[in-house]
Amino acid sequence: ATGKPVVSDLITGVLSGKPTIILAYPVRDPADRVVGAVGIGLNLARLQTLFSSIPLPEGSVVTLTDAQSRVLARSREAERYIGTVVQSTPSPIRDVPATQTLAGVDGIRRFFGNAIVDRGPWLLSVGIPTSVAAARIAPLWRRNLAIALSAIAAIMIVSLWFAHLLSGGLGRLRSSVRQIADGDLSPPSKSKVPNLELAQLQDGFITMAANLREAHQALDHQIEQERRMRETLQSLQRQVVRQERLAAVGVLVSGVAHELNNPLQAILGTVELLERDNGLRPEVREEIAFIKTQSGRAREIIRNLSRFSSQQTGPPALVDLRDVVAEVVQLRQRDLDASSIVLEVDVSALRKVYANFTEVEQVTLNFVINAQQSIEATGRNRGRILIKLFDVGKKVRLEVHDDGPGVTPEDEPKLFQPFFTTKPVGKGTGLGLSVSYGIIESYGGSIGHRGNDWGGATFFFELPIIDPASVPPAPSSSGTSTDDPAPVLQRSISPRI
Template sequence: MRIRSRLLLLLIATAAVPTLAMGLLAWRDAERALGEAVAEQYRRSARAEAEHASTYVLSLATELGSALLHLDPEKLGPAEAQEFLARVFLRRDGIALVGLFDGQGRMTASVFVDDLEAFARQEPQFRRHDTVAAEEVEDFRRRAAELLSRVPAGRAYAISAPYLTAVRQRPAVVVVALGPRGGAGGLAAELGLKELAQRLTASGEGSERVFLLDGEGRLLLSGDPERERRREAFAARLPGAPGAQRTGQADYEEEGRTWLAAYSPVPELDWVAVVARPREAALAPLHALARNTFGVLGLTLVGVLVLALLLARAMARPIARLAGGARELARGNLGHRISLSRRDELGDLARTFNDMGHALEVAHRELLGFNEQLQNQVEERTRELQKTQAQLSRSQRLAAMGDLAAGMAHEMNNPLAAILGNVQLLLMDLPEEDPSRRMLSAVLQQAQRIANIVRELQLLVERQHFGRTPLDLHKMLQRVLDARGADLSAAGVRVTCEFYPGEVKVLGDQQALSDVFGRLLGNALNALKDRPERNLTLVTQRVDAQMVKVEIRDTGRGIPREHLERIFNPFFTTKQQWSGKGLSLAVCHRVIEDHGGTITLQSDQGVGTTVTLMLPTAPIPPPLV
């Protein structure tokens, strides 16, 4: 016998026979383990579906209870009740109706969609809710009132048995939550189970079925509307499922097939979740394992016959893979690696090749990172330059306006002083009952207003050289708030101070900075007029050792975005009634700029405005030796 034949017989004896024995043993063990694993998998799936169904319904009870936590339903007016119910209604898509009930079980307010297009024009979210018929509203009122009357003692909520809606024919439950005083009224909502049914449909893979049974073993949800309307009975097919207290497993016959099913009770809902699959489909991996085992045996025998050819190819293939890897690197695919687990010279060559590819990839990545970092730096410098250019342009506009204003103020002061003096002299000579006195008083008032505008222009024009001293920022802000306290209280403004902990000192002029903060508070007070929410917040924060930030936030009318570029221009105002002079923010900008700081403004129309000031901090004196 030739050596080649002996080698062939040796390979058959050492490979095929042990493989056959191990395959049979592995198949038997795998059959038992796979059967247990499949059963456990279905039990876990049933528990997961049960927990999801419970969470889906009970979460609404929790939300309703949370909504009533600090609310007495009987103390709500009609408008407040409707607004409250609308917020609850829009909180979740599955809610079809929501109603507020008093202590006698009467529905005092409700929200539901009876005209989808009309509701959607008010709020697009209504499109995700079902349109409810009048008889369904009455059915909901009856079910909710009955459920509220029999909430178990010690419980703050209750859930009805599932039912099909009268017109839509969709499964739903009623969820109620008691008011804060127990029996004095409550909140009820009809929760549609359509979304839960869709999950059951999506959870079933292939021939697998996932469905819910009620407490009597009838089909509740399966994703098939026709079967749900028939309310198929499973009590006979799954006798252990109705009223089950723990997860179980059973087989049942349907449509001439045997189904492997696992069921689990749904916590607190008296439902049962079932996951079922045809037995042949459930055990298909076992049959595939048997086919694979015997296939491996056949392949082993065939492999012995072609082993000689593979030995020759075993030397040529690694070399071809090395050549292919070199071509990938040449194409620019630096992440390509050669997987060659050999401990000979070819393996060493493959590892060296991979090290070279890794080094090239790291160098390329570092180069890309450097380019990105350089681009970011260029963009940052560009933004800084644009910001500086915008500030310079604003300063140039103010300077140009200042030159014009200086000439106007100079030319107007002398004739204005003459007008004021003459009018005051005339008023002194006229008796109180003289009709001309009223006209002269109006002239005096308007002349004084012109004088105030001239003084504002002079503040805008003349660059101030303030005597800068260390100032306690928090005390200065508090004094300005105290000065405006009466106006803020009269307007119903709620003021909140979020000051940086500890003392914060800035370098500046007391009178000038107080005037700036007073002007900004006046602007905020004007913006808060006639607003439903009147909040004013003052925030201080240390940016670093040289600068401190002050933010003044209000919930006023806000400023249109197209006006933000002009907000610091002289004589520009966004007030609804042009009672001011349009110089306040321009003066503030000039004062803060003269102090070596900056002032910026962010605003959203209908939301509010935030004014941010950056001021230099006072230097810390050296410690005494």
């Protein structure tokens, strides 16, 4: 009547006597009117052969049930169970869950997978025995358990390794902190760390240690400077006292030289008068000549002392450095002979320089005195000093060589610094070479030091030569004479320092 296909309930076939389901289909004429029906009977027992061809595990079963939960077809023992009600109170087919576990009509518990066939509607269920499912799942479960345990073990090993790295990095930082706390500010070594945070912490700590080290060094430097300033101040105070004493000695030396000069002039005048007497015996004349020679020598020594002790050095003029060398030799010869030091002179320079005689003499005398004291410091019985004077291009060079111990590399940069001396207390002021440096530089020359083949030191200076025609006229000498007494070391504290 509806014009749609119809499925009958489970019946017993009239001819076959077997459980059957009739499928009725309408027959229509060309005008689409239902003029009849075609019924197809399905022998449900024969469906067993269709279901049995499905590959399933042992003990599995395929069941087709209707809305009343009656078995319509079954893959196992179909004749026995077709028509059997599975559930006494069946649920609507569409409410049956897709999977469930329950006991079948044969009493065996199975895992069922359910699907709805809309044509019936029917419920198609495929059941696998729980024991078979468990046997199939057991290897998978064991494999998954092994994988899980392996993963857990790997995670624990990685965690322990990471914890070890983290602990090692923190331990090194802790050691560095303890090292700094103990006063050791040497730079910590940078090592590998397991993560970015520890790397940043390590970099920050190394920077902090470097800043602490720099601050400590700055404080040490400041303290050292303050200590040197105190020592320099104390040295200056001692030098002032010493300079005052030496200035008084200079005044005394100048005065004594002036007083000795008058008797010497009288002695020389008398000797010259005696020489005019033609009746003197030859041996007497020899004695008179000896007296005249020694008196002249004494006069030259007094003149040099007066000139060197003068505070007013006078203006620059043309100076023959050969005369400077001769006066220095005359001043130091006796003292050098007393110390068994041989003084040699090698003079080949012919040109003159524009300078102040007394200042250049002071520089040369400083070189010779330093050489003598250097040789005496070795404790040897004999020594050797060589004064060389020669022309070098447009300059005249004076060198003083000695065979003393020389200058150590540590002391070379400080040779010409004020108040630097390697001599014991009372032997040097530390001003001689610094004053000499200022004097030579003021005349456009150069001064320096080097070692020599004797194993000692060589101090030298060079002064430019000058054309005599370009020398300015000397100022009037109406001022104070350079022979006036004055403190001998006043010149040593010249503003040129």
